[in-house]
Amino acid sequence: MTKLKKLQKILKRLKRVVVAYSGGADSTFLLKMAIDTLGKDNVLAVTVRSETYPRSEYVAAKRLAGRLGARHFTIKTNELSVKSFRANPEDRCYYCKKELFGTLDLLRKEHDMGYVLDGMNYDDLKDIRHGKRAAAELGVRSPLVEAKITKDEIRRFSKRLKLPTWDKPSFACLASRIPFGTSIDRNKLLVLLKGEEFIKKLGIKQVRMRIHDDIVRLEVFPEDFKIALRHRKGIVKFLKGCGYKYITLDILGYRTGSMHE
Numbered sequence: 001m002t003k004l005k006k007l008q009k010i011l012k013r014l015k016r017v018v019v020a021y022s023g024g025a026d027s028t029f030l031l032k033m034a035i036d037t038l039g040k041d042n043v044l045a046v047t048v049r050s051e052t053y054p055r056s057e058y059v060a061a062k063r064l065a066g067r068l069g070a071r072h073f074t075i076k077t078n079e080l081s082v083k084s085f086r087a088n089p090e091d092r093c094y095y096c097k098k099e100l101f102g103t104l105d106l107l108r109k110e111h112d113m114g115y116v117l118d119g120m121n122y123d124d125l126k127d128i129r130h131g132k133r134a135a136a137e138l139g140v141r142s143p144l145v146e147a148k149i150t151k152d153e154i155r156r157f158s159k160r161l162k163l164p165t166w167d168k169p170s171f172a173c174l175a176s177r178i179p180f181g182t183s184i185d186r187n188k189l190l191v192l193l194k195g196e197e198f199i200k201k202l203g204i205k206q207v208r209m210r211i212h213d214d215i216v217r218l219e220v221f222p223e224d225f226k227i228a229l230r231h232r233k234g235i236v237k238f239l240k241g242c243g244y245k246y247i248t249l250d251i252l253g254y255r256t257g258s259m260h261e
Contacts, residue, residue, distance in 0.1 A: 004033075004157065007147040011037040014141065016113040018104055021045040021072075022053075023061025026151070027119035028165040029158045030144060032068055034117070044111055045070040046104055050077050051186060052096070052173040054193055064164065075103055079175075080186065090130070090180045096173070097131035101138040116140045123151045127257050169206040170256065177210050191242045198238050202231045206254050214245040219254040 011017070011034055019034055021027045034043045045068075047061045058074075065072040077099055079085045085095040104116045118135060120142040135142065144154065158166035174192045175184050188211065195209045199218070204227050208219040216239050220228055228235065228249055236247050252258075 003147050003149050003153065007033055007143055007149065008037045010143045010146050014038075014115045014117070014143070016042045016115075017141075018044045018046055018108045018111070018113050018116045020100070020104060020116065020118045020140075021047050021061060021065065021070075022119070022171075023047065023057060023064055023165070024119065024171060025154055025158060025163075025165045025168050026121050026144065028064060028068075028163055029154045029161070030117060030119045031065070031070055032158075032161055032163060035068060035070060040069050040071060042113075043070060044073060044107070044113060046073045046075060046107060048075055048077050048100060050079060050173070051189055052079060052175050053171075054174075054197070056197075057171060073107065075107070077103065080184065085175075086184050088175070088178060088180055088182055088184050091133075092175060092180070092184075093129065093131040094134050096175075097134035098137070101134055101140050104140075105138055118142055120145050121151050121154055122148045172256070177208060179210075179212055182211075195239055195242060199228075199235060202234075203227050208254055208258070210250075210258065211244070214243075215248060216244045216246070217248050217250050219250045219252075219258065222253040225249065225251075225253075 015038065017034055017038065019027065019031045021031050031043070031045050045065050047058060047065070049058055062072060062074070079096050079099060082095050082099060085092055101116060108116050118140055121144045125145065155166050174189045177192050178184055178188060192209055192211070196207050199207045199209070204220050204224045206221055210217040210219065218228065239247050
């Protein structure tokens with residue numbers, strides 16, 4: 001049995017589902033497969049509006065959900081009101097996902113759906129993901145993991161399905177740029193949002209702006225080092241204007257989960 005057929009078989013058993021839909025490559029692929037397998041009346045896509053995600057990500061997700069013909073809902077979460085999240089412990093994601101999945105579970109019951117699904121893929125099992133604990137506690141299913149579908153396979157299948165997200169760079173919440181133990185507040189999130197948007201406009205496709213007190217550590221793909229250095233003065237001026245004293249380019253390059261290192 002191919003992985004796609006296995007995924008369809010899993011979805012058919014679930015019958016009616018709520019998909020936690022961010023608009024990224026994984027959740028878009030899952031949403032598309034759920035609609036094609038179960039029919040749009042049996043699928044509810046839900047996107048979160050949060051201070052930890054840029055509005056541009058939400059707008060893109062909403063537009064794409066419309067193109068897919070999905071029933072699409074928007075919910076608002078306020079992680080900054082959760083003391084355990086603001087304190088930024090190493091298991092910060094647990095508190096964030098617990099609030100999110102709890103809200104999605106209420107929607108599931110309200111609309112008489114069977115399960116809440118997330119877009120976690122098989123490769124994600126290699127990473128430290130405290131949000132998995134919240135998902136397990138609330139009975140959230142991860143069909144891409146159950147079908148053992150990897151990130152590369154998601155991109156390949158998405159390209160075949162003509163999904164515009166097939167090569168979309170990964171995006172994690174802005175709080176992931178702040179070291180564990182350093183409190184999270186609106187001002188830090190706003191600076192991170194503005195800084196990364198500024199750098200992307202220079203032609204750099206993927207960037208993580210990690211902050212360490214008065215130091216900014218920029219992660220970009222090694223092939224984009226030349227672009228970053230060509231715009232060095234402009235980047236330094238902009239980020240110093242945001243209040244940071246030292247601006248560094250991490251020569252290890254972009255990688256997920258570097259704050260866990």
